[in-house]
Amino acid sequence: MDTTFEDACIQGWEGLEATVTLPDPNDRHVVATAMHGRADAIVTFNVRDFPANVLSPLNIEVIHPDDFLLDQLDLNPRPVLDVLRKQAADSRRPVLTSTDLIARLTRAGVASFASEAERQI
16 A cells, blocks of 8 residues: 555654544544544544544545445546456456456445446446
């Protein structure tokens, strides 16, 4: 990840953690890191533990991975579909077809994205 996204590793967020109040205090580091890294969004399945009333004043949005992936597919369908095809083609243990990969994405919790990708692939 560090090779592809040079700014993927955020350091120096620790001082902000105490300023964040969340339903699960163990998630405060996520918001502190997003704040320090100037992220626009946090992509997580755990949406309910990142309430809008906390994140909105920080100009940070919480997005479910299914919605995030649907947005990416809508904005850039060809590269997204190419990545899915390549991921399936590169799989070895087990060997996966695009259909197999789509089924795994459905089981992983991104069913709407998987359905739309399958329709387009």
